[in-house]
Amino acid sequence: MxxxxxxxxxxxxxxxxxREAVATLQGDEWTPVSxxxxxxxxxxxxxxxxxxxxxxxxxxxxxxxxxxxxxxxxxxxxxxxxxxxxxxxxxxxxxxxxxxxxxxxxxxxxxxxxxxxxxxxxxxxxxxxxxxxxxxxxxxxxxxxxxxxxxxxxxxxxxxxxxxxxxxxxxxxxxxxQPDDIATIIYTSGTTGESKGAVLTHACFTAAIEIHRERLDMLSECDSSVCFLPLCHIFERAWTYFCLYTGIPVAINNDPNRIQQTLRERHPTCMCSVPRFWEKVYTVIESKMADMNPLRRFIARRAQKVGRRRNLDYDRLGLRAPRLLELRYKFYDRLVFTPLQRVIGVERGNIFPTAGAPLSPAITEFFHCCGINVLIGYGLSETTATVACFPRVGYEIGTVGTPIPRVQVKIGPENEILVKGPTVMTGYYRKPEATKEAFTADGWLRTGDAGRIDSTGAIILTDRLKDLFKTSNGKYIAPQAIESRLGEDKYIDQAAVIGDRRKFVSALIVPAFGELRRYAEAHGIAADDNVALVADPRIYSFYEERLARLLDDMAPHEHIKRFTLLPQPFTMESGELTNTLKVKRRAVAERYAEEIERMYV
Known part of the structure; x- marks a missing residue:
């Protein structure tokens, strides 16, 4: 072909x-399309x-x-x-x-x-x-x-x-x-600067699909998927095309707020998503575990330890677990893991590709311990999505996996990740100067991401080069790494780390108000008004203690010295988030300029 x-x-x-190719939601019923x-x-x-x-x-x-x-x-x-x-x-x-x-x-x-x-x-x-x-x-x-x-x-x-x-x-x-026909133009969501249209040819998609058939050989026509992310985004678009090519039926979720219900109705074996989805699932699980009686909580924690040993120490490396460990894992799988997966709707899970932003290693490890194969990857609009992802065997938690077949990766000046291969765009539509800036003289795409390659060949992302900033004391800060750590906390919904050319690092934090209200009510703090709640000194002290624990093992200059609790979330409608839920730092800095300045007075 x-x-x-x-x-x-x-x-x-x-x-x-x-046979079903796609399923669509008509009212409350899923309708198959052959x-x-x-x-x-x-x-x-x-x-x-x-x-x-x-x-x-x-x-x-x-x-x-x-x-x-x-x-x-x-x-x-x-x-x-x-x-x-x-x-x-x-x-x-x-x-x-x-x-x-x-x-x-x-x-x-x-x-x-x-x-x-x-x-x-x-x-x-x-x-x-x-x-x-x-x-x-x-x-x-x-x-x-x-x-x-x-x-x-x-x-x-x-x-x-x-x-x-x-x-x-x-x-x-x-x-x-022809292979060099333009298939589509993906306009960047633009966390900074003017949106640019990445030109992807049919050759890019043909190569991407064939390469993914090699890397994701655990998938077949027996799998099923849910289309959750916007089809405008290259990740979901390329993933959906790949599923259709593989013969995997796709259920189209047309309302992001309905995704949990969709998962429980469709029980997909695979689905691509962004880290924010798994962060929310993780905080809900942690909250429910905190409410368990001591015995059930003990059993859940014991199950995690067994799951970690079996799935990460053996299965991850392609090794057969000892018979006793395997028996213990099967016991906890029936008792803890399968019921947990069923609540989410992924009890039939195979792989769940996740990319678009960093996902905390602790959260990634947690899901793998529970038998949920969150497959971390990395890619761009300019590379027809995937550059690297976890392999079936030998993946390293804390990395974004190894480069996919026929895609080359190397580290350039300023630790920038450079990419070359058949899936790379031909350039930006009608923007010759931007295209020239996007490539090195010898044809490598500048990703704008900083990182390194470890001894196993896996890529470790550090941050977006444009996001990296330096404090007035000359210390470099990678805000996404700090924000990823904050995402582990069930009381934090969103965070934007501040500190470029400032004396210290600060942050704007949006509480997870559902959890925060429960805490406030349990401690006799009025919780019916968000503005009053975040202004309460007791709530500030509560978050101050949590931040200290969350960032305890990070370098002193990476600790958040001051922060502001916001009464409302960052949203796409207000221009503070991209369509893939990444913070638009410039927009946030402009909207909350007064709050930021007060933290440095």
Missing amino acids: KNILTGLIKHQAIKYGD WRRMDSDTDTLAAALCSLGVEPGERIGIFSANRMEMLNVDFAAYAVRAVPIAIYSTSSQQQVGYIVDDASIRLLFAGTRQQYELARRLMTDGSTTTLRHIVTFDEVETDPDDTTSMTFARLMEIGRESAARYSREVEKRTREA
């Missing part, structure tokens, strides 16, 4: 027929795109939260050699307008009424000169003066009506598809 993505759905429809149906819809939509005059190489926008139709558009676009570009559903009008103009998007698919209205404003207020057509996935009533928009259902009708006319054109374009 020259381009895996171009003919993927048709190839799998021939192989699997009426490979045959998915292939038919792809053909219909491809004909519809031709009828709208979509040309090879034309960029098509998809502005929506996760849903089945996004995959329909992707694969129909690949069939006619168009370029689908996904835009986060939470993006502002300015952000959408920037991408639409930068990529010269003429046709935009919008998910809901809200996204339709934002796209219409772009057209009516002159924010964009390129957008001409909007297609809404929902049955949206268009504006009275809107003569160019239509629903997805109507577009599919057009496709069915024009199928005979355009079928040969679709087949011709599919045959003519």
Whole structure:
């Protein structure tokens, strides 16, 4: 197969027929979509795109939260050699307008009424000169003066009506598809600076999929997955493509707040996620263990010790555990681990790839002890996701694993991780200067991440180079390492470490208010108002003691000397988080400038 993505759905429809390819949520019920149906819809939509005059190489926008139709558009676009570009559903009008103009998007698919209205404003207020057509996935009533928009259902009708006319054109374009055709452009979420579009060719995705089949050989068509992260993000998009290629059915979770319910309904054997997901699961488990009676808590802790010895000292290294240890592990598996996994919804778990930010080694170890294979990895939009991940055997906790096959990694000046390989982007769309800066003279991609390679060949990340800062005393600080440690605490929901050119390190901390209220009520502290709660000196002292314990083994200059408890969380809507829940440091520093200054008075 020259381009895996171009003919993927048709190839799998021939192989699997009426077997489930994707499951979508209709009300409270999961509805399966067969490979045959998915292939038919792809053909219909491809004909519809031709009828709208979509040309090879034309960029098509998809502005929506996760849903089945996004995959329909992707694969129909690949069939006619168009370029689908996904835009986060939470993006502002300015952000959408920037991408639409930068990529010269003429046709935009919008998910809901809200996204339709934002796209219409772009057209009516002159924010964009390129957008001409909007297609809404929902049955949206268009504006009275809107003569160019239509629903997805109507577009599919057009496709069915024009199928005979355009079928040969679709087949011709599919045959003519080339590896160096642009598959998609991934716009960086932009923790700092202007968003840039990483150009990923079909060759990048073909290589990525084939490489992952080698590395993730523990997966097969017998597995099942949940699409949880935004499909706009390269991690989820590449993962979902890989699952479809492998024949793994994918349940599309369309509401991030529903993920726990989805897991318990679908029982996936695999799912990609960001560390924030596992941090939240960990703090819930720790909280429940704290509420156990002494006997149950003793049993749970004993189970962890047995799980650690069996899974990390033996299974991790590909060694067979001693018979007595194996028997003890099976006992605790039935008594503790399987019930725990069932509560989460991962009792059938195989692997759970996790990347996008650091996950505390302590949390990673905890889940492995419990038989939940959180597979740590590292990658970028610019590398079609994965650069490195845990191998099946011999992974090292505290690393992000070893480089995947045919992807080269080396350490450059300032300990920057440099990457070369077939999955690396061709450059940033229409940004030659930015592209030039992104590569070394001999063609290595500058990742912007600092790290080192250990004796086993595994990569140890230290921090983003742009995030690293130096105190006024000349001490370098890696804020993500400190924030990762804080993420282990059940009373801390979010944290942003401060200290660039300052005398000492400080932090803005968002408490986990559910846990904090329980503590406050147990200690006679009024807990019905967040503002009053975080201002209470007793609460400050409580966090002061916890921070001291959490950071006890870190260097003195890395300790948080002062901190501010915030009454509200960082959010995407307020611009303080990226769409993958990473802190936008510049935005946080600007919004909380007064609070930060008070910590240094």
